[in-house]
Amino acid sequence: MANEEKTSAASTRGYRKTRRGYVTSDKMDKTIVVEVEDRVKHALYGKIIRRTSKVKAHDELGTAGVGDLVVISETRPLSASKRWRLVEILEKAK
Numbered sequence: 001m002a003n004e005e006k007t008s009a010a011s012t013r014g015y016r017k018t019r020r021g022y023v024t025s026d027k028m029d030k031t032i033v034v035e036v037e038d039r040v041k042h043a044l045y046g047k048i049i050r051r052t053s054k055v056k057a058h059d060e061l062g063t064a065g066v067g068d069l070v071v072i073s074e075t076r077p078l079s080a081s082k083r084w085r086l087v088e089i090l091e092k093a094k
Helices: 002-012
Strands: 018-025 031-041 048-058 069-074 082-091
Touching (some): 031 069, 031 082, 048 069
Antiparallel strands (some): 018 031, 031 048, 069 082
């Protein structure tokens, strides 16, 4: 009975977004700021526009540094402004 409840709870968990971006700040403890780029098409003119946003992500081990290309994933709210966590570092800064 309890085993069935666990599997049903796991299956109802929503889809979690993942994003790629560059680390712009690592000065906080266990937190990095990641600049994420989103490309959208202009509604009237059709030109592709680059929009960037900065999000705070949780970095438990403190391994990411400024300039690193990282993958972050959506998670439950960890603080007032953190809703993302570091998944992996794709490329270290030179």
